[in-house]
Amino acid sequence: MTARGRLAIGRSAHFSEFESKERSARRAVAAYLEGMTGSKTAKARKAGVLTAGLGPASEAAYWAAVTTRDGRFDGTFYYSVATTGVYCRPSCAARRANRENVAFHATAADAEAAGFRACKRCKPDQVSLGAQHANTVADACRFIEAAETPPSLHDLAQRAGFSPFHFHRIFKAATGVTPKAYAAAHRRKRVRDTLSQSRTVTEAIHDAGFNSSGRFYADSAAALGMTASDFRAGGAATDMRFAVGECSLGAILVAASAKGITAILLGDDAEALVHDLEDRFPNATLIGGDRAFEDVMAKVVGLVDAPRSGFDLPLDLRGTAFQHRVWEALRAIPAGTTVTYSEIAERIGMPKAVRAVASACAANKIAIAIPCHRVVRNDGSLSGYRWGVERKRTLIAREAEGTR
Numbered sequence: 001m002t003a004r005g006r007l008a009i010g011r012s013a014h015f016s017e018f019e020s021k022e023r024s025a026r027r028a029v030a031a032y033l034e035g036m037t038g039s040k041t042a043k044a045r046k047a048g049v050l051t052a053g054l055g056p057a058s059e060a061a062y063w064a065a066v067t068t069r070d071g072r073f074d075g076t077f078y079y080s081v082a083t084t085g086v087y088c089r090p091s092c093a094a095r096r097a098n099r100e101n102v103a104f105h106a107t108a109a110d111a112e113a114a115g116f117r118a119c120k121r122c123k124p125d126q127v128s129l130g131a132q133h134a135n136t137v138a139d140a141c142r143f144i145e146a147a148e149t150p151p152s153l154h155d156l157a158q159r160a161g162f163s164p165f166h167f168h169r170i171f172k173a174a175t176g177v178t179p180k181a182y183a184a185a186h187r188r189k190r191v192r193d194t195l196s197q198s199r200t201v202t203e204a205i206h207d208a209g210f211n212s213s214g215r216f217y218a219d220s221a222a223a224l225g226m227t228a229s230d231f232r233a234g235g236a237a238t239d240m241r242f243a244v245g246e247c248s249l250g251a252i253l254v255a256a257s258a259k260g261i262t263a264i265l266l267g268d269d270a271e272a273l274v275h276d277l278e279d280r281f282p283n284a285t286l287i288g289g290d291r292a293f294e295d296v297m298a299k300v301v302g303l304v305d306a307p308r309s310g311f312d313l314p315l316d317l318r319g320t321a322f323q324h325r326v327w328e329a330l331r332a333i334p335a336g337t338t339v340t341y342s343e344i345a346e347r348i349g350m351p352k353a354v355r356a357v358a359s360a361c362a363a364n365k366i367a368i369a370i371p372c373h374r375v376v377r378n379d380g381s382l383s384g385y386r387w388g389v390e391r392k393r394t395l396i397a398r399e400a401e402g403t404r
């Protein structure tokens with residue numbers, strides 16, 4: 001119950017509470033819809049949900065609603081007619097009044113306080129079907145907002161006691177959008193809210209109820225109008241910037257600390273790459289890429305497409321001393337050539353450590369820049385590749401082509 005409802009007394013107590021609830025629900029819906037763009041906002045405006053509250057600018061719209069008996073405005077405002085002393089809902093079928101005799105009121109109680117009595121035809125002092133629906137819809141909105149994952153239309157309808165079809169219709173009539181679009185709008189709002197509170201972007205992804213960070217990134221650009229890290233302020237020394245994108249080998253994730261590149265991950269799915277990054281750097285504060293980071297991303301994508309062009313970005317290698325030795329040996333392998341695990345083991349002075357060399361190659365977090373794809377089995381066949389043997393084959397072929 002709102003403060004306004006609590007203060008209401010006597011006969012109108014329930015009524016005032018209801019009206020207040022209904023209007024605050026409409027305002028809440030309107031606020032969410034403001035986060036949405038394009039035709040949906042236009043539609044919502046058309047439905048009148050954005051015009052709650054009386055202002056001079058609204059009066060023309062209200063008068064237009066009265067002249068067209070637009071039921072979508074029922075509950076949004078009331079109008080009184082000075083010559084009859086009666087007030088009505090916008091949809092009232094009563095004979096149309098002259099504009100100069102008409103005044104608008106935010107609530108029925110306001111109209112009564114101004115000395116008008118309720119019209120017997122449209123019964124503006126009673127809860128209309130539209131208002132009941134608004135209450136149902138407001139309740140559904142709160143339910144959607146509280147849900148961890150967007151509830152299905154079926155669940156929402158069942159909860160409200162309507163058929164899915166009917167529920168969908170009244171929801172859309174009241175809000176101007178479908179329940180699904182409303183849930184999406186709310187989620188975008190939550191992204192904005194959680195990003196400013198959460199320690200990391202990945203945390204925000206989960207806080208906002210996204211199972212999939214791929215969806216999160218798709219939605220957050222629209223929600224923020226900027227990248228996630230632009231939005232977040234400040235950052236600790238262990239911050240790691242990252243970005244996901246597409247390259248000729250599929251999805252790519254690039255991460256970097258202040259010292260240099262910490263990860264280049266390849267895959268089919270950007271979301272999986274973000275999870276992989278989280279697993280590999282559980283203590284880092286991961287920050288979605290910013291504009292400056294796009295240059296880094298562009299350089300890495302360039303390296304994927306032309307591996308022989310060289311890679312001048314600093315690397316921030318994180319691993320054991322043994323892994324460092326293996327990775328440095330990998331970096332010394334010229335593009336267009338391959339070596340075996342045994343050869344690497346020999347080069348680092350540990351010829352028997354072939355299996356450990358293979359493990360260190362598998363633990364490589366920086367694809368391509370640390371060219372573990374240039375390592376093959378002793379018989380020359382392709383062994384597994386952390387990022388898929390097909391990618392390894394493509395990379396080796398691409399580099400061999402470049403040497404011709």
Ligand SMILES: [Zn+2]
Pocket residue numbers: 087088089092093094119120121122123
């Ligand atoms: Zn009336």
